[in-house]
Amino acid sequence: MSETRPAGKKAGEAPKPDDKQYVAQPLPRSFTGYTIELSCVGKPLAAGSELLRLHHPVYMRQDTEMQYCYFAGAFFTLPEAQQFFEKTIAPKLPNGRVVTFSNGVKKYLNN
Secondary structure (H helix, E strand, O other): OOOOOOOOOOOOOOOOOOOOOOOOEEOOOOOOEEEEEEEEEOOOOOOOOHHHHOOOOEEEEEOOOOOEEEEEEEEOOHHHHHHHHHHHHOOOOOOOEEEEEEOOEEEEOOO
16 A cells, blocks of 8 residues: 655654744724733744634734734624633633724723
């Protein structure tokens, strides 16, 4: 029985890590709803950074304090956002926070 492998791969060769250059999508100023804040940092994350690989897509918005804030998910209801946080984000990033946006204003809903 012969082994099937992708072209250019040698037998026993370890797979290469995903080298896709993930980039954050802009979170529109008009966004109203719930999302999970992953992190806020002083300068933009490099394409392909670990945080940008956590979930796809990741959104970014620069806040009034000139911080680059990164978010995952977009939900109409708080229970949807909380469930997504607890099942998907918290196991990987327990410091994430559920936030809501209304009229361009961000409000934190958990610590």
